[in-house]
Amino acid sequence: MLGYIDKIKEISARLLEECQVEMVIGFRKGTVPMMNEPHFAKSPAEVENFVWDSNCGINLCNYLTNRSEKIGILAKGCDSRNIVTHIIENKIKRDQLVIIGVPCKGMLDKRKISAMFDGEIDEVIEDANNITVKGDGFEKTLNKTDVLQQNCSICIHRNPVIHDELAGDPVEEQTDVDRYADVREIEALSPEEKTQYFEKLLEPCIRCYACRNACPLCYCPTCFTDESRPQWVAKGQDPTDVRTFHFLRAYHCAGRCTDCGACERSCPVGINMRVLTKKLEKDCLELFEWEAGLNPDVRPPLDTYKPSDPDAFIK
Amino acid sequence: MKIVQIDKDKWETGFQKLTEKYRLFGPVKEYDFHNFKELDQGQVPDLTCLNTRLSPKSIIYPQTEVMFEYSLDENRDDHHILKEANKTYPPQAVIGIRPCDAKAFALVRLNFDTPAYKDPYWLKAYEATTLVGLACDAPCRSCFCTTAGCGPYHEEELDLLLIESGDQYYAKVITDKGEAFLEAAGWNHKLDEKTALKEIEARKQAAEDKICARVKTDNLRGSETNALYNAPFWEAVSFACINCGTCTYVCPTCWCFDIQDENYGSCGHRMRNWDSCMYPLFTAHGSGHNPRATKLHRVRQRFMHKLKYYVDKYDTGIQCVGCGRCVRLCPVNIDIRRVCELMNNHDSLKDTCAV
Numbered sequence: 005m006l007g008y009i010d011k012i013k014e015i016s017a018r019l020l021e022e023c024q025v026e027m028v029i030g031f032r033k034g035t036v037p038m039m040n041e042p043h044f045a046k047s048p049a050e051v052e053n054f055v056w057d058s059n060c061g062i063n064l065c066n067y068l069t070n071r072s073e074k075i076g077i078l079a080k081g082c083d084s085r086n087i088v089t090h091i092i093e094n095k096i097k098r099d100q101l102v103i104i105g106v107p108c109k110g111m112l113d114k115r116k117i118s119a120m121f122d123g124e125i126d127e128v129i130e131d132a133n134n135i136t137v138k139g140d141g142f143e144k145t146l147n148k149t150d151v152l153q154q155n156c157s158i159c160i161h162r163n164p165v166i167h168d169e170l171a172g173d174p175v176e177e178q179t180d181v182d183r184y185a186d187v188r189e190i191e192a193l194s195p196e197e198k199t200q201y202f203e204k205l206l207e208p209c210i211r212c213y214a215c216r217n218a219c220p221l222c223y224c225p226t227c228f229t230d231e232s233r234p235q236w237v238a239k240g241q242d243p244t245d246v247r248t249f250h251f252l253r254a255y256h257c258a259g260r261c262t263d264c265g266a267c268e269r270s271c272p273v274g275i276n277m278r279v280l281t282k283k284l285e286k287d288c289l290e291l292f293e294w295e296a297g298l299n300p301d302v303r304p305p306l307d308t309y310k311p312s313d314p315d316a317f318i319k
Numbered sequence: 320m321k322i323v324q325i326d327k328d329k330w331e332t333g334f335q336k337l338t339e340k341y342r343l344f345g346p347v348k349e350y351d352f353h354n355f356k357e358l359d360q361g362q363v364p365d366l367t368c369l370n371t372r373l374s375p376k377s378i379i380y381p382q383t384e385v386m387f388e389y390s391l392d393e394n395r396d397d398h399h400i401l402k403e404a405n406k407t408y409p410p411q412a413v414i415g416i417r418p419c420d421a422k423a424f425a426l427v428r429l430n431f432d433t434p435a436y437k438d439p440y441w442l443k444a445y446e447a448t449t450l451v452g453l454a455c456d457a458p459c460r461s462c463f464c465t466t467a468g469c470g471p472y473h474e475e476e477l478d479l480l481l482i483e484s485g486d487q488y489y490a491k492v493i494t495d496k497g498e499a500f501l502e503a504a505g506w507n508h509k510l511d512e513k514t515a516l517k518e519i520e521a522r523k524q525a526a527e528d529k530i531c532a533r534v535k536t537d538n539l540r541g542s543e544t545n546a547l548y549n550a551p552f553w554e555a556v557s558f559a560c561i562n563c564g565t566c567t568y569v570c571p572t573c574w575c576f577d578i579q580d581e582n583y584g585s586c587g588h589r590m591r592n593w594d595s596c597m598y599p600l601f602t603a604h605g606s607g608h609n610p611r612a613t614k615l616h617r618v619r620q621r622f623m624h625k626l627k628y629y630v631d632k633y634d635t636g637i638q639c640v641g642c643g644r645c646v647r648l649c650p651v652n653i654d655i656r657r658v659c660e661l662m663n664n665h666d667s668l669k670d671t672c673a674v
Contacts, residue, residue: 034652035461035646035652035654035656035657036460036461036646036647036652036654039652040652041559041651041652041653041654042558042559042651043555043558043559044555044558062559062650062651066561067558067559115351118351119351123369123457124369124457124459124460126460140457208349208350210373210382210564210568211564212563212564212565212568212595213563213564213598214561214563214564214565214650216563217561217562217563218561218563218650218651230598230599230600238579238581239577239579239592240382240383240579240581240590240592241382241383241592242383269650270561270563270565270650270651271650272372272565272568272569272648272650273350273352273372273373274350274351274352
C-alpha cells in the first residue's frame with residue numbers, strides 16, 4: 005500500500021496536465037497520528053501534497069455528491085462501491101469521473117490502537133506489514149492485520165469494483181471471513197437483552213451527526229432529523245430521540261450500505277453504529293442475494309419489484 | 320496565598336466529607352475514554368486522565384436544558400402559561416478540571432453575562448460551582464494552551480489548583496470558594512508557602528516547556544476583516560469538512576444554542592439544546608433562504624468567529640483555550656492550528672495585487 009503513492013501522483017498529475025479532470029480528490033498528510041485529511045489537487049504541482057498509507061480510511065465518495073465538474077478520485081474497494089451507488093442514485097455521472105482505483109489491505113483502527121496504550125501516541129511509523137507505535141515511555145510494533153478497522157478485517161471487496169486507472173496490482177480478496185458473527189450474536193438475544201444492548205450502544209451519543217455526515221449515502225437536502233414540518237424526531241438528548249435518529253438513519257441505508265466504516269470511524273465517542281447497518285446488509289444478502297455497489301447497471305432491490313421477491317414476512 | 324498538602328491516602332476520607340456539602344463531578348473512565356460524571360457516594364475521580372473526551376462545559380451548560388414548562392389542560396388554573404421550570408442549584412464542585420477548560424468559562428461568560436443580558440441558568444449554575452483544577456504535567460501533543468492565552472498551570476476561573484507531587488497533592492487556594500472546599504474536606508495541612516511555591520514554579524516551567532504546539536495570533540487583530548473573509552484559502556480549508564458538530568460540541572468555548580418546544584399530550588416544555596454553526600439549519604431562515612448556504616460559509620464562520628470577530632469584539636485574545644479537542648476529534652483532521660496560521664500569515668495586499 006505504501007508503494008502506491010508514486011503511481012497515484014503520476015496518474016493524478018497526468019490527468020490534470022491533460023485536462024481530463026479539473027481536480028483530483030485524495031489525501032494529504034494529517035496533523036495528528038493516524039489521520040490524513042481529504043484534499044484536492046487542481047494543478048499537477050499540488051499533487052505533490054498527496055499521501056497514501058493505512059490512514060486513508062475516510063470514504064472519499066462523500067466528496068462527490070452533486071458536483072458538476074470532471075473529477076479524478078482515489079477509490080479503495082469500499083469507496084468504489086459507494087461511487088457505484090452514487091452513479092445509480094444520480095448523485096454523480098459516470099462520465100464525470102476518472103476513478104483511480106487503489107487496491108486496499110485495510111485501514112488502521114485509530115481508536116483500537118489508541119486504547120492499547122496508557123499515554124498519548126506521538127508517532128506511528130508504518131512499513132509493509134507492521135506499524136511501530138511510539139509515545140512517552142513506550143514503543144511497540146504491531147502487526148497491521150491485528151489492528152485494522154473491524155469492517156476492513158472482514159472486507160471481501162478490497163479491490164475497486166470500478167476504475168479507469170489502477171494505482172497498484174490487485175490484492176488477494178479475503179474469502180474465509182465470517183462477516184456477520186456480531187449480528188448473529190445480537191439476533192440471538194432476547195427482546196429485553198436487545199433493548200439493553202441498544203440502550204448501552206447509543207448511550208454516549210452527543211448527536212453531532214458525524215456518522216450521518218461522514219456517510220456517502222446521507223446526502224438528503226434536508227435530513228429527517230432537521231425537518232420541522234413535521235418534526236419526525238425531537239432535538240434534545242432524550243434517549244428515545246437519540247435512538248430514533250440512529251435506527252431511522254440505518255433504515256435509510258438499507259440495501260445501500262457498503263460497510264465502509266465511515267460512520268463508526270468518525271464518531272467522537274466511539275459508538276459502533278455499524279451493527280445496525282450490518283443487520284440490514286445481512287438481511288439484503290439473505291433475502292435478495294444483494295450486495296450494494298457492485299454494478300452500476302443493476303437497480304437495488306429496495307427500489308424495484310420482482311414477483312419473486314421473498315414475502316415470508318406477510319403472515 | 321495559602322497552600323495545603325493533601326496526602327493521597329487522605330483523599331477518600333475527604334471525599335466522603337465533601338459529598339455532604341457538594342454534588343461532586345470528576346473524570347471517570349467509561350468505554351475507552353474519560354468524561355466528567357457526577358461521582359457516586361464514595362467514588363473518587365480518576366485524575367490519571369490526560370483530559371476528558373468531552374469538555375466539562377455541560378456541567379454548567381447542559382446539552383439539553385429545560386427552561387419553561389406549560390400545560391394545555393384547561394381544567395388547570397395555570398393552563399397556557401409558560402412557567403419557569405422548577406430548578407435548584409445546590410453547591411457543586413468539579414474536581415480535576417484542566418486549566419484550559421476552566422479558563423474557557425471566562426470566555427463563555429462574555430456571552431452569558433453581559434450588562435444588557437444575564438443568562439439566569441448559566442449564571443446560577445456557575446455561581447453554585449467550585450472549580451478545583453488539576454495542573455497539567457503531561458500536556459498532549461495537540462495542546463497549544465500557552466499560545467492561546469492559557470497554560471498548564473493557568474489559574475483563571477479556578478477556585479483551587481491541585482498540583483500532583485508524588486504521594487500528595489498541593490492545593491493552591493485561589494478564592495474563598497476554594498478555601499471553603501478544603502475546609503469541607505478537612506484538608507488543612509498548611510505548607511510553608513515559599514518552599515511550596517518554589518516547587519510549583521519549577522513544575523509549572525517544566526510543564527510549559529513540554530507544550531510543543533503553538534499558534535501565532537499577533538496579526539489577527541490588525542488584519543482587515545473583509546480581506547480575511549475573502550481570502551483564497553477557504554475552499555481548501557473547508558474541503559474536507561463534513562459539517563458535523565463534533566468540533567463545536569467538544570469545544571469548551573462554543574456557546575450557541577437553539578430553543579425548542581416539546582409537547583407531550585396536554586403538557587410540554589421549552590428547552591434549549593446546543594446548536595452548531597456547522598449545521599445548515601443554524602442559519603436557515605423561515606423563508607427558506609440560508610445566508611450560510613454552503614460548507615465553505617459555515618467553516619469560514621467558525622474560524623472567523625473564533626479567530627477574528629471575537630478577537631475584534633472583546634480584545635481579549637482568541638476564542639479558544641488550546642485544549643486541542645477539535646484537533647484530536649475532527650473526523651477529517653481539520654486543524655485549527657493550521658487555519659490560524661493561514662489567517663495570521665494572510666497578506667491581503669498580495670490578494671489585491673493578484674486580482
